[in-house]
Amino acid sequence: MKKDLVKIIEASLRKLGLDTMPPIEFEVPPQESMGDLATPVAMTLSKILKKPPRKIAEEIAASVKDEPVMEKIDIAGPGFINFTFSRTYLYSEIKQLLKYSSSFLRQDIGKRRKVQIEFISANPTGPLHMGHGRGGATGDALANLLSAAGFRVEREYYINDAGKQVKLLGLSVFARYQQLLGIEYPLPEDGYRGAYIEDIAKGIINDHDNRYLQTRFEDAADLFIDYSYKRILNGIKEDLRKFGITFDTWQSERELFRDGEVEKSLEDLKAKGFIYEKDGALWFKATAFGDEKDRVIIKQDGEYTYFTSDIAYHRKKIDRAYDELIDIWGADHHGYIPRVKSVIAALGYPEEKLKVLLVQMVSLLRGGKPVQMSKRTGEFVTLREVIEEVGPDTTKFIFLTRRPDSHLEFDLEVAKTQSAENPVFYVQYANARINSIFSNANEKGIDADKLADADFTLLTQNGELRIIKKLLMYPMIFEGALNNYEPHRITFYLQELSGLFHPYYNKHRVLADDIELARARLALCQAVRVVLREGLGILGITAPEKM
RNA sequence: GCGCCUGUAGCUCAGUAGGAUAGAGCAACUGCCUUCUAAGCAGUGGGUCAGGGGUUCGAAUCCCUUCAGGCGCGCCA
Incomplete structure (x- = not known):
């Protein structure tokens, strides 16, 4: 519909002696009687052609009005051109839609270009919550959209299975394990405290009995960490199954270390001269690419930061020859964008190759009152609970009737009691x-x-x-x-x-x-x-x- | 303090690379089930587009500013 109209108008503009085409925008007129589609292009051109908009509109209308797709053309207001399509055209188009639905509805915009879209990527340290749900619904829908538009799309989940957070998870479970077996053992200060931690500890008792009773954490760390995060990851996969979201690839952070990707990416940046040493730490020169400060990649104690593996991760992604990378993050990570973008630039790629989409926070209400989420006790409402209470379709629909960057209030009571309507x-x-x-x-x-x-x-x-x-x-x-x-x-x-x-x-x-x-x-x-x-x-x- | 997001009907939200008289759903009120599914339909009321300035033929949309809410600003992730 729009395509045909653009063609017609461009032809008419050429007749008026215009060689560079302005973008031709359309909108639906405020009243049905005014027509089907309208363009303000005459008003836009008024400055360029130095003619009053209504005059231009008349000229366009005159040269277009004999087109068989047109029933009538009106000029209205300050210079809108209103088009009403002929029935012949409408009937022939609807016939096309029925006959060739797929090509009619799925325009090939992507031309088989490869896009990778990474979303959710929640740490395997606890079940998914509403924020992940929103990111998931958005990411999945975008992937579907891109794929319908002829892009080759890969959906990826990045698993932070290395580093401090999973270690803290293992330690939290270890503490619960000791406690369940009657030993007084303090939970780590900022450890994980949800009921699921105890469940995992029970699972370990079930599988390994009291073999790790009174051993030091350091001696049992691998088992506790691996057991815990794998079990949580399985839970996340189950959450996703219930929500109806699937991924093509699961990229493990550990694998990046194991396969030498982290080393390679540091050498790469070193060779390019963007790494330096200061105060006993190793730094990446992010300020060279617009970030507000340089970033540490190897700490004084010799440990990597989370940013280090993210460098390797994005380097690997971009090397895999995608035409475009999309990351979907929670808006609380927005400050992280310049950092990652600077890595892309330092590696010699255009920054536009990475598109970071932010999905705003979700606040959960019940009957207008905020649902208490306590980090201290680990009490929070999980995505799965919401899916089970209001259903996956309703949950997704609510996420997808808001702009990604609007703050979302998700009221369980409204989502549920409204269910009939x-x-x-x-x-x-x-x-x-x-x-x-x-x-x-x-x-x-x-x-x-x-x-x-x-x-x-x-x-x-x-x-x-x-x-x-x-x-x-x-x-x-x-x-x-x-x-x-x-x-x-x-x-x-x-x-x-x-x-x-x-x-x-x-x-x-x-x-x-x-x-x-x-x-x-x-x-x-x-x-x-x-x-x-x-x-x-x-x-x-x-x-x-x-x- | 600096940065990002948001502020539109009683509520939840669309509409923002400037366009015509600002929309939807819910809630409220009045009607409609002996013919294809009433999870539906017909109708009514509802607005200082947070406030103020500016840019121009034209501003909810762009710029400046104030206010309010959210989120960031680590050798945490």
Whole structure:
């Protein structure tokens, strides 16, 4: 729809003697009667052409008005050009949509370029929480979006299974283990305290009995650390399974050390002259690339920092020949962006190769009151508990009806009690209703095959034309969601589409007595169903057959 | 103190590379189930786009500033 219009307008601008094309933007006019799409391009050009916008608009309109796709063209307000499409065009487009759904809905923007998207990557030191859920829903939807747009997408989870945090986890479990066996053993100061720590300790008792009773932690560390984080990682995988998110690759931090990636990346940076020694530590010259201070990579005590393995990690990723890397982080890590970007630059790659998307914090409420999250006692509501309470589809939908950078208030009570009238069901219900119509058509013996050959000219009702136009708008929405990394645009679109379908369903009988009309309406329903499923698929939300 | 994000209807949020009379859902109120699923439909009310200045044909959107909330600013991750 937009593509055809752009072509027509560009041709007309060329006729007006313009050789460099300005970006041609479109919007939906505020009132339906004004037309289907409008462009303010005449007002933009007014400065360049030094002519009043309405004059330019008239010239464009005059040279375009004979196009067969156009029903009428109006000039309105300060210089908007309003286009109304001809029915012939709408009917032929909806036919295309039905006949070639996949290429119609999935424009090949990616051209098989490779993108890797890394998300969640929660430390294996505890179950996933709501923040991870939001990052997960967003990352998964973006990956689906990119893949629908013809990119080759890899989803990766980075496992911080080396370093201080998993060690602290092991020590916390070790302490609980001793305590369970009747020994007084202090929990580490900032150790992990959730009930799951005790469960892991019980698991070790179960598998290894009291073999590590009263040994020193140092002598049992490997077992306690490995046992604990692996068990938690399995729990995370189970959380993800329940949430309906899968990954292609799981990159272990330990492996980066084991495979010499960390060493190699340091040598690399050293050779390039971005490493120096100061105060008994080794530093990376991040300020050379716009970061506000240089960063330590080997501490005085000889240990690496978390940043060191992140250098190796991003170096490895970027070396694997991806055209684009996307990292999705919680917004609390935003200060970390210049640091990682500076690594990309130091390694000789353009910074734009890495796109860091921030997903804002989630605050959990119940009935308007904040749910207490205590770090001290380790008491917090996990993602799994929320999924089990409100369901994965509703949970994802709530995450995906907000802009990633808006702060999100997730009220469990609202998510649940609203469930009957929750927007996600509104969308799913439209799909289920259409399925039901098709099974009724089948029972009545109405031929629902080859619907692309139905007589679309019978679709003359306002509700029908509105739906057709909305369906043809999908590629625009898709493109916008993709270019801005904003999957929520799909969510809103699906609500709008459903918001047209339900009233139509209520007002007009799809399975009309007139068989040809029934077939035309079935074709329309089919198109709606295809788009709903496509959109829900991108969001990672199911489209139940029946409800 | 510095930096990032946010502030839009009673509530939760869209709308921001400037565009026309600022939208949706929920909540509130009034109706609609003997024909394809009432998880639905029809209708009503609801706004100082946080405040103030500026830029221009035009600002919720851009700039400056104030206020409010959140998050960062480690040889922690």
